[in-house]
Amino acid sequence: MKKSNHVLLVIVGLSLFILYILQFAFDISWPWLLEMQADQSYKRWSGVVVGIFILFQWLLTLVRVTKKLRKYNLNFTRWHQWIGAISPVLFYFHALQIGYGYLGLLSYVFFTNMVLGLVNLDVIKSQKNWVFQSWMITHVSLSVVVTFLLFFHIGVVFYYK
Secondary structure (H helix, E strand, C coil): CCHHHHHHHHHHHHHHHHHHHHHHHCCCCCHHHHHHHHCHHHHHHHHHHHHHHHHHHCHHHHHHHCHHHHHHHHHHHHHHHHHHHCHHHHHHHHCCCCCCCHHHHHHHHHHHHHHHHHCCHHHHCCCCHHHHHHHHHHHHHHHHHHHHHHHHHHHHHHHCC
């Protein structure tokens, strides 16, 4: 990725993340969105969108480990990065609040992983293999935790409907 494109990606991602945190910290919200988020049907369908987003992000792994798909690695990496950068918008439309308990954990791990994804090897610019391996292990591990919490959340939502 060109340096200017990557700088734009980081600026967009961090700006959206900061805006989400600011709206949460200062309790800024749109009444129409709060009203929509109070509706069970909206919660479920917006949750489906967030869930699809999280599962879509795993496609990059599939592309990287499947020999026939490796030729698409660069394109999928760009999609993966840009979709990750705009993820605070998806999260915002699903939930204005970070939540408590496991939902708080899901939110914190989600956003930590999103920021970690922004500060990837294009930003770090390290030639050290251990830096890449540490970054990748952390990013993938947090992705596994987010995915587990996503499915746990789905189970809780439908169990207590």
